[in-house]
Structure formats: structure tokens, C-alpha cells
Amino acid sequence: MDGTSKNDTQPIKTTTFNGWAASLVPGTAETVTASWAYGPWGTAGQRQKTHLLLPSSETEEMLHANESTVTINRPGNPLRRYDTNFIPGNKRTEDAHAVDILSKDDLEYLVTEQAPGIVRSFWERWSDVKISGGRSQVQNEVANGSKDMVMASVFDGHNDTHVLSDLLSKTVHASLAHSLGKQGQGQESIKDDATRVEAIKSRMTETYKAIEADLDAVVKLLTNGNMKTGSNPLLPDPSPLLFGLSTFMKAGSTALTALLDVEHDDLYVANASDSRCIAGWFNPSTQKWRCDTLSNDQTGDNPSEEKR
Template sequence: MSILRPSWKPVLAFSAAVGIGTSSYLYLSRPPKSPSFEIAVKSKNSSGRSEMTTRTLPLLSKLALEERLTAIQGRKSVTRHGGVKWNWHTAQLNANDPIEDTMAQAIVERDEKDGDYMFFAVMDGHGGFWTSRLLEKVLIPSVALEIGKLGSDPVSFIPKPKTALEILKSYLPLPLGSPPPQPRRFTDDPKYMSVALQTAFANVDSEIINAPLRILSNPPKDMSTEPMALPSFLPAMSGSCALLTLLDTANRDLYVACTGDSRAVAGSFDPLTKQWSVEVLTEDQTGRNPNELTRIQSEHPADEASSVIKRGRILGGLEPSRAFGDARYKWPRETQQKLSQLFSGVLGQPMRSPPGELKTPPYVTCQPVITHRKLDFLPSSDSPEPGPKSSLRFLVLATDGLWDRLSSAQVVSLVSGYLAGVRGTIPRSTLPVVVANAGVEGKAHKPSEDDEGLQRGTWLFQDDNLATHLLRNSLLGPGGNEDELRKLVSIPPPLARSFRDDTSITVVWWEEDNTPSDTVKAKL
């Protein structure tokens, strides 16, 4: 049953007055009322207690609905090495005002032989937009910097022999005609690239968390004169998840670094079976995830085992178990009390109190989980021909606003249908059936509202932007209810946050194309 209730019907009222001595009539009419609907919201009564009340809101016109759905969207296509055309579409819809999500993309060019580093990232802020907006500016450059350090070291990486036989063989001459072993660059090795990603994430969060502490170590006499007071404090006190993908086109490598509960999925097509498959590339990192629960409990004393996660949240408060910022879960209680005294003047109010169960911080880490896989469809320097046709075709990165409402399988079906040319209002049962799921669906994720909706109701294929296409269909409601979509989008911030979340979506796909195109450059 929908959480929104219609409360209007077209009304036509008129009255007639009979003119004296005539047979004419004067008709008076009132214009029909604007369409509206009701929602149940939590509010405080006169005694300060919370209670549910009903609010009546105006319903957006169809034109206004389209304007709001398409207000924040973008697209780009570039043709790069091997004649591969890369495409990406983005879209966002806010539930908070201002939106707390951000996105970033960059291509770091290398030479023709080495290919490119292609970066795509989505950031899901919470408790404010300060952390996510900072990450939008610095996360990709920080990762590129760490990778640059690997590439600038000319020392070859050759594993040392371990056994006596391997040591002996290392001193023997190579058989006649055998090629000498080729040195490996650190940037060619997924192990070192993963370390570079983790190091970059750690360095960024360290700067965010430690910036206010540097002011605390040498506080000015008047904090209002300190220009870096709020710029350093606000990103530490708010927080953000981050999901970053790196495509190394030279080495045919895909890296996905996930901190938090945003998710990345990939879609592959098998031309022999004519079927699509979905690969979940990340694991939702929340207190409901058994792996995260075990990890956090192992990092704290045994007597905190029952308190580190409460109701699926860190210390009963924060939902993601990994995040940038969120210093309330990382600083000691004493430090937070000192900072509250120092910054309360420039904040205009006291700092939020530490969580009640805070004993042995930190409880939240920014350390990402790294997923690596090969991109077999790309040509390489060793083999100019691309890999097998049965390969990855697209990636979807999105904040949890999308995954709250659609499953990974539904998203792959919607994208694959779009790429196959499906358009119009389509029964869900006619879309390609997802036959494989390489990875647990969301891994203890928040269940989407319509996990079984693949075979029920309809999908809408009317947008020319793939990310907006996903956004629209995520808001349809069970069975493809367009009225639900219209109402959900009509709810203004901040009321909207009780019914949907900020949502940011990036869809990346590739195809053969020999037409030159401008490229997006990031000179880092």
C-alpha cells in the first residue's frame, strides 16, 4: 500500500441568478482546486512529544515533474585507444536541501601505448554536505598522486625466489633462445595498485580528521578570526561514503574501491546464450552486514561486543560502518569535549555530544574494500584484438538512494534493455532475464522496495539519459505506479528525506567507434 494518499477530486461549482423580468441566467463558477495529496509526517505537539500528523502538499504538474527529474544530469562520450568509445551518463535527485551527494569523473591521459586511467566516483554525504563536497575535489587527485608515485619508481618488481631450488635456478643461464624476464612496473601489479588506493583514501581522511586537532594544539585567542576554523571543522564532523572505480585501459584492469554503502554493479552479455548476467562488485558496508559486524567486534574489547552495533548501526547511530569524516566516532571523548568548547562560538551552538557508548574509538574507518577484475574486452599491447565478445558491457555506480528501491538485478535489466533498444512502456516480464549473480545480492543490504518486481508491472523507457532512466524507474513504486513517482518527486526537501534519499547515479558503458572525439583531461 502506498504511503501517500490522494485527497483531491476535480470540483466544479456554479450558481445561477435569475435576472428580474428576463429569462437569462448568470453563471458563477470557481476554478478547480490544484491537485494535492496527503502525507503522514512526524512532528512535535505542544508538549514536545512526537506524533504523526497529516500534511497536504501540491502535486507537481507533469511538466514540473520532468524538470525536477532532469535538473541535474549530464553525459559524455570519448573515443580513446583501440577505437573504444566510452560513454557515461549521470543523474541526481535531492531529498535534502542542499543535496548531500556529489559525483566526480576524470580521465588521466597517458601515451598511446600505456592507455588511460579513467576515474568515476560517487560520494554519499550524511550529516551535511561538507565532507562529500571536499571529496569531490580531492579524492581522485589524491588517488592519481599515489599511482604516480608508483609509476615514478623505475625499480622493477621481480619476486625473490623462496626455495633452494628456485635460488639455484636463478643463477643458472637461460636456455638458448629464451627471452630474458621482463621487468614489471609497480603500476602493472594489482597488489600495489590496491595499496595505492588504500593509501590515498587513508591520507585524505587523515587530513580531514586531523585538521581541527591542529587548531586545537595551538588555538588562537579569538576563534572568530581564524579563517580555517569552520572549513576544517565541518568536513570532520559531517561524513561521507565514497565509491571510486578506476579503469586502467593499458593493463585491462578494473579496480573498485568502496567505503560505505554505495554500490557498484556490472552487466555482461553472452552472445551464445543471448542472456545477461549481473556482477555485484561491492559489499554494502553497514552494521547489518555480518562481515562488518565481525570486523568491528574484533577491533574492540569483548565487553563492547553487544554495543558496537545496535539496531544495525554503529553505536546505535551511524548506518555506514566505513566513512570519511564522522569524527564523533573517531575522536576520544575528551578530545571532543575540548573541541566543543573551542568551536562552539564560531558554530553558534554546542557541538553534538559524543555517542553514549563511545569507549575505545575509532569505531568507523575509511579503509576501502578493493575489488579487482580484468577487462577482457579491451585490446592490449600484446594482443591488438579485443577479448572475447562475452564480456563486461557496462558499470553502474550509485549511492544507496537507488539501491533502497531497486535490486542489482533490476538495475542490470533496465540498463541492458535500454542498450538493446527497448523503448516505451514495457511489461517487466519481457526484459532480458538475469541468469547469473556473481556475488551475493548486496551482501546484507537494505532490501529494495520491490525485489521481486522483475516479472510484475511495467517499466518506463522514455529517457535519453541512462542514469535518469534508472532514477525514474526507481521511483515508480511497486508494479510501475506512475502516480507514486509523481507524488514522491513532489515532496519538497527536507520532508522528502522521510520518503526517499538523495540519489546519485553514474552509468558507464563502451563500444567500438572509430570517430574521433574530444576527451576530458585531468592533468594531475
Template sequence: MSFRFVTRSTFLRPQVVSRSIRSFPSRSYSNASSPSQSSIRTTGILSVGVLASAYALYAYETSQSSDSTVGKSLNEVYGSKFDINIRGSRGVQSYEFIRKSEEEVETLLKEHESGMKTVGRRGNPVVRWDTNWVGSNEPCEDRFASNIIPRNSDQPGKDLMLFSIIDGHAGDATSKLLEKTLHPVLSVALAGLQAGYLPSEKVAGCKSWSEKLNPVTWMYSKVGASWNSDNVIRTIQHAYTELDDHICQSPIKLLSTLNKPSNPSEYPTPRQTLVALAQPAASGACAITTFVDAENEDLYVALAGDCRAVAGWQSPDGSWRCDSLTEDQMGENPKEVERMQKEHPASERDTVIKGGRVQGGLQPTRAFGDAVYKWTTAQGNAIADAFREESDKPRAIRPWNFTPPYVTARPEVTYRKLKNDKGDKLKFVIMATDGLWDRLTSEESVLLMASYLSHPTHSDIQKTELPRLYPLNPPIEERPYPVQELPQPTDSSWAYEGDTNAATHLIRNSLAGANKKNRAELLSLNGKVSRWMRDDVTCTVIFFDDADKTS
């Protein structure tokens, strides 16, 4: 099985962002450690790859400056000043910004578009995919990756395909690493399954990876193990958790090097190496991966965190169905609260989840990195001391860290066949970070994409009208958390402005829909106000069609 990159997995630059008529509090995470620009750290992050192969319910008001926009045309409004008034625990603070022009807004919306417009591989049901991102953090902490993996088969086009969205927090070190390593690790694991290697239930560390990379091991392993959905799910889960084990445990294994006699001429020093390698462990990242097995007509979606994937299915009568493929894994989800309480002693029942967050700090309950929730107190303090010795700010060890780990990278994996016996056709899968889902419901995203397929350029459509134009059938399965209104229309409209990139269409509508003035204001904010008002957003839309139609 060969591995071929076909799209960009880009390093994301910071951008300015957002406010909207319909405002949602951004999901905040633990405080980030201070970023470093040293080459040692960059080398350390890459080394981990080799080893692996505040928001406090702010209320806000807006007002215009003395140059009132009343009576002015939209073009006159652009370039004028506007104020954002943030009401927090210390009272109201006012921030002034310059509203960007329509041309500047369009540049921000479209400058990071990517994807593949025509896959062109007969037998592959994926015919196209679109990706885009708009940042809020500085730098943006999101990453993504998309890859075709040609399969060893007599029939060309029976590919494996991997699409991932990575939502970093407390810095971008973890997401930067996963951008480069998650798909190679999954590819190696799936190649091992195809060769007959079955993953163990227990994450075994570096030794198991060296065995997995050794063809001799495959030769003498469980040859004859079948490629089936259960084994594929186990393989994906094992790859996620084992990669995270390397990220979080590699710095711990280097602690012993700090006790060796120092050599004044040594560069980098053992402590510098440890701190560099600890960066992806100190930060964190949620991740979601869609895996398409063209040969077996299978779809898998793995999630660790609070990203989300939804599928749009079209029935023979033309109606649509929203299929929520994931369930947000966060401290507000009763299922995750119950799971975590069962995994820890009864004495920690009130502290494993506190105020809807892991130990009162982290909102997602599953993530790569976030090692302060996985290390023991002694390990965390030793790593923190090393950071301070290098004049770097560590993330503080958690206060009730009695029986770690409290956060896991083990994903839940959803399995679907690409065809069903009702004749429904899978038309698209939408994957996005929570920055999109803070502002759109799952059902709204499916309606927006269904209507986009009919007319990407169209006059604005009232939000109350769209469900009537594109009826949604009831879901086949119970709707996963969070169950939201179906959908959430207000006295406003959706925009159809001819976007050639479907992800841009969704991001555009998440930024105040068809209200261009508010969209401009959302994209004119910067600094901490931007992050208070909305999150980084990254979105990939994968389009499907009958495999025999692909040429």
C-alpha cells in the first residue's frame, strides 16, 4: 500500500475575525503556554513525529462611533468605525475597529480555499472535496489533511481516502504535529491490518510501533485476520491512542536525562531537548478523521473531541436527511460525564467534571496532548520545572490530579455503508471544527449544502423558508448530543453568493448569513476581542457519487 499526498495540509497564518447578530460564546480551553520561536522547539516537534512515524460568558453590545451609518449606503458603511462593548467581571470595556471593505472581506473568506475539484479515479465514490479555514487565534490553531491512498488491488480506483480536521487549543504545537503525522500513522496501521496485523487492546508504546513497522513481524503475526468493520474500527482507535501515547510519554522518558552530568558545550542541552519534545504534549488538539474504503463501500468517522461530522443523504423522492455522524465529546455531554465518573474513584465524582469542564479547566473530554490531564502530579511538576528553567511558561498541573489520565485520545468511530437498502444516496459529508458548529446546527449545514448543490448563486433565502424548500426527513437513529432545534430560523436570510468552494459557502453563512454589514464587522475584529467573539473555523466538504460514474 503506497501513500500519496494529493492536497495541501497547510500551516495556518493568523487572521482577524468576528461578531454576529446571532452570537454564540466561543468554547474556551485552558490557558495556553507562551509560544516560542526557537529552532530547537521546531526540531523537537519534528522529532516526536519521527518517534510516532477565556471565555467567561461575556455579554456584548455594539454601537456606532460618531460617524453614524444611519441613512448611508452599504458602500459608505465600509471603512467606518464601530465599537464593541464587552461586559465582563470588571465592567464594560469598549473596543473600536475599522469596518473592512467588501473586497477585504471576500479576500479573508477565500484566501485559504483548497481541495480537489475532480478526483477522477474510476471506482472511487469520492468525486470532489473542498476545504477552507478562517482564523481567529493569532496564530490560528486549526490544521487539516486530505490524502488518497492507492490500494493494492487489481481494480484501479479502489482507494482508501483519509480526511482529517484538527482543532488545536492552548497553542498550536499539537495540531502542527498531527497535521504531519496523523495520516501516516493511520496509513501504517491500516497497512498492518491488510497484512494480517491485529492491534492489541492495550497501547504498548514504542516497542509496538517498531514491531508494526517491521515486515517480519507482519509475516509471523495473525495472518488471515480479516479486513472487516470491527477490525478497522479497532485499528483506527489503536492508532489514535498509540500516537497520543508517544506524544505524551516521550517527554517523561527524557526526565532521567536531566540527572546526568551536564556538558557545557552540549547543544541542545538535555533540558532544551525535553522542553522542545514536550510542546505537543503541553498543548492539545481535538481531531476528527473520515476514512473512505472505496473497495468495500465503507465509511468510518473517528472523533476525539468536539469537532463534528454530518452527512447529507438524498432520498429517491428528492428529500434530504441529516445524519449526525459524531457526538460532541465535552464536559456538558451527560454520556461523557457518566463515562469519566465510572473511570475514576467515587471520591472524585464531583471533580472529574466540574462546571462542565474536565477538572474545571478543559471543555473537550477527549484530545491529543493536554498531558497535564494525563501525567501524574510528580511528572507534571518535573516537566513544569524544566519549562521554567528554559524561561518558558508551563501549563499548570491540575488540582485534583489523583488518578490520571482524565483526558483520552481514544476516538469513538461511526460506521456506515455508502449505500443503503432504501435507495438513499450519500451526497456529502461535512467535517468542521467547533468554530462552525458554534454558529450552525447540523441540520442547518445540511440544508445549506443541499440548496448550494441546486444553486450556489441565488438571491438570499429566508431562514424560515429553507426547510420548506428542502424538506428534511426524520433521522433514522437517535440524534446525538447536542440535540438542537430543527433548525433555528430567525428573521434573517442565508446567502448564496456563487462560492465555488462549498466550505466557503458554509463559513460565509456562519458569519451572519446574508447580513453583509455584520459579516464585515465579524471579520474586522482582531486580537482578544476576535477570540472572545468566535473561534477559528476549518471546514472540509466531501462529495460522493456512484463509483462507476467516476472517470
């Protein structure tokens, strides 16, 4: 940059996502250099990387490339639309998200034993009842939304792989719906708000734990050699299928779910790891926004987590 002054290249203090010290230094050309601490508690030393600054037009294109808007038309449900966006940090993003809507009346259908001769798996029934929108799509299901349950989740994949985050985006909401449906059987008479809220909170927590235990079980089967596949002589042993399953051994992901119970105007948040749920509130009298954090980061440098 022509005419760059000494002050233009002074370090800009910042932090990494986990709060460790970092800095950004504008270069004398169209570059910026990032420096950050790494290793256990940031004690292993400093790393540095220089990036070329993109033209404004390319930056704007990157920021808007994956935007999506879905509008909702379900009377009784206060949700009118939702917007999603992501910026890949890798050639193929490690992250995933999911938004699903279903009526409480459909929970029973998901878990009720079917009549003889009718065979539809749980996953087929889940596809029947969930209301999910595609890119810039207006929902076709115009129906009473006063008993809707809205589930929105984000999954931050780890270790340069999208495998686990993608799997969770397809299964966590279904698992929660199945669990809540099971819980609802025989509990229609629960009228006490406090009891109902605690029951749903407990169910979400236990479902998250069950999913993690299920994933751990797959890894243990792979590592202890007890996982057997078909004995087709045309295939080598171990089966090629195990190569696909083995990707879960190094895969990781955060998981964060917000569940809106429209009927009772309740919002629940389940969180594993350090994705964050934030609520934004607009004050029309002051014309200002306020943001409240609704989840607790599960990181080693969070004092409340260290205490826990």
C-alpha cells in the first residue's frame, strides 16, 4: 500500500477462539500476518501465518455464497423465517447445521407400535413428519403450528473431517424426537410446569449422552476386533466397509441444540463442547440490540467448567 505509515503496521491484539493471546499485523503490501499461541494452554510457542487480503468484491461473494433463507407459514407458531450461513474454513467445510419442525401430535406416531402388516421404520416415519426447508424455500405445509417443536442445531466438526458433524446433523433431531415421544407415552396428565420442564431437560441431556455412548461403542468395536462383516469370498478381510467406519475413530464434533416448545413458549438448549447459543433482542424504544449467551462453553479455561 502506497503511503503506509508506521502506525498502519502496529499489531492489533486479539485472541484465538479459545481465548489465548493472538495478534494481527497489517503488512506493507496487501497482506495481514496472524500470530497465535498453540499447544497445551498456549505454552508450546508461537505460530505465524501470512494471508493475502482479498479484494472487497471477492470478500463479499465469499460472505454471501452459502446464505439460505426459509420462511415459515404455520399459524400459531411465532417463527416466521430462519436464516443460515457458513463460511468454510477448509476446502470442504467440517461444520454442519440442521433445522427441523414437527408437531407434538406427531411424536406419538414416531414411537407407537405399528399394526401388523405395516412396516415403516422409525427413520421412514421421521421423514414423514419432519418439516424441513431447503434453500430460499417457502414452507408448503400450511397448518396449525400451535403445538410445533422447532429444533435448530449446529455441529462444529474437528480433525479435518466432516464425517461426524454431517452424521449428527442427520440424526440428533430424530433421536431427540424419538426420546421425547417415548417420554410422552402415558404422561399426558402432567400439568405442572416445573415437572414438565425438568422432564424435557433431563430427556435432552440423557439423549445427548446416549448418542455419545453409541458413537463410543462403534469405536470400541473397531479397536477390539470384534466387529464382524459378511463372509463373501469376493471381498478381502477385513471388509472394505470398515475403512469407512474407521473414519469415526479420529472424527470429532461439537453439538448444540436449541429446542422451542411453541405450545408452552419454552426454549431449551443442550450443549456439548464450545459452540455457543446466543439470543438477540431488539429494543424498539432505544433502537439497539442486546445479545445474551444461553449456553456455557465447555472448555478447560472456563472457570465454571474447571469447577464442574
